[in-house]
Amino acid sequence: MVKELLTGNKATAYGAMLARAQVIPAYPITPQTTIVERIADLISEGRMETKFVKVESEHSAMAAAVAASNTGARAFTATSSHGLALMHEVLIWAAGARTPVVVVNVNRALGPPWSVWADHQDAMAQRDTGILQFWCENNQEILDTVIMAHKVAEDPDIMLPALINQDAFFLSHTSEPVDVPDQKMVDDFLPPFNPKEKLDVDDPKGFGSLVMPPQYMEFRANMARSMDRARDLIRKVDKEWEGLTGRSYGGMMDMYRCEDAESILFGAGTMMSTAKDVVDDMRNEGRKVGIARLRIFRPFPVDEIRYLADSVKAIGVMDRTYTFGQGGPLYNEVNAQLYNHTNQPFTKNYVIGVGGRDVVPRHIRSLFDDLEKVRENGYGEEGEIHWWGLLDGKTPREEM
Amino acid sequence: MIEIRFHGRGGQGAVVASKVLADAAFRENNDVQAFPYFGVERRGAPVTAFTKIDDRHIRNKAMIYEPDYVIILEASLISAVNVTEGLKDNGLVLVNTKDDPDEMAKRLGVKRAACIDATQVAIDNKLGSKFQPIVNTAIVGAFSSVSGVVKKESVVNAILALPRYAERNAQAARDAYDQVRISGGA
Known part of the structure; x- marks a missing residue:
């Protein structure tokens, strides 16, 4: 492991790199912008083998991430505040479609009055979407959580998207020492995403189509059970990470x-x-x-x-x-x-x-x-x- | 914990200065934090940035209200912002100015002041333009000299890790290290 001085936004980009995110559609918004910039740098430097998709809004960013996840790709994106609010509809879709996209949200106030500073309304307003929510207190936790969240979200018993929260400026723009884990260790911890069902042109299937009232409620109950099961898995993944790095975040x-x-x-x-x-x-x-x-x-x-x-x-x-x-x-x-x-x-x-x-x-x-x-x-x-x-x-x- | 507050204007490099100083202290095995407080992210607007240095893990995420040191990248801010607010009793203020440090101490009403003409050092080392010199690396070099908080070599090494014009910036830090003057004739 190597210690580097990283802002929360750089730690986020490193987390996505180490998790080997395959598709990242993203739209910039203060104070998240440097996450997108850093990811673009890492791709251009050849350090990330990732398809970066330029989009015209956060709604499209999340829609593209869901589609990528549907094909079996590991999908990641990042946003903040009004951007997360605009994603709201697609967060619900991601959860219902059981596409485990990981989203980092830089917690920022919503306007008006206009504000770019730390506030938790953006994330709390996504409470009922069916997305897992992780919260961080320092930059090390952000990097570690991006990796852990993929593991939890992509588990066949869970298959739900995950939101990772980090405070605007107090983390996003604060530089502090962060242990950057070894890629090999992360690869062993987080195997490639390989869902049972995926979009495949050679083997066509329907996804997200209409169901009648008797079925819909069963689907929703399945989501609820997956969300409940995540508690034990989160505790287990936290312990496993502690075994590898010495760092635990207390499980739940x-x-x-x-x-x-x-x-x-x-x-x-x-x-x-x-x-x-x-x-x-x-x-x-x-x-x-x-x-x-x-x-x-x-x-x-x-x-x-x-x-x-x-x-x-x-x-x-x-x-x-x-x-x-x-x-x-x-x-x-x-x-x-x-x-x-x-x-x-x-x-x-x-x-x-x-x-x-x-x-x-x-x-x-x-x-x-x-x-x-x-x-x-x-x-x-x-x-x-x-x-x-x-x-x-x-x-x-x-x-x- | 040692707490340093920077005052600059957008575009002068106060935020990078806070990071370079943190990186220098990090290279001496300290825990560090560096972060900005922007009003609005635009050129010319007052910008505050902070560096915290400690040999123990830093958990406090709050801004700095009682700094040990204040570093002012442009002297015109003295009449625009309350730059000495909360400064510790024996705190030191470092100012980018041609002025005399004893007079600066008197003007600011503080016990200790140090002055460096970082603008001239930056121009001499071709950093930025004559009308908008980038003074951040020079001022961190001067800070190393008057505070002893970090070694000159650590500052130089932190600067050499910057992506652009690293050697010219390192030279600016070395020059400012030698040229800075402190009140009381020290």
């Missing part, structure tokens, strides 16, 4: 110092990496705190949330977006898993870092303080959802 969830924790914060992306530093500081002060970082959003880490619920007293859920109408998406998911569970810790929702607002160590400490105070004294007038750091005066000024 990344738990940091949660063993004897009383209060934990749960959330996704780079802000949870920052939060781990704060947990170390607070542990040194005798505070029993921990971090649960979302690693997989679909399928949801039900067992892991319930496992935590059995030991912790409070879960603060950090959402870098909002479901307009009621609570952040992760908050709603966590509460849903707790309702039918025997142990129900106290929960509170913190909407934070929306549209690229920086989440700094001071904020994490304030959230833990607030969580413990509210657990003892009740929600009060403010209720269970707190948009942290707004100018409305509800967040103490010194903690903004």
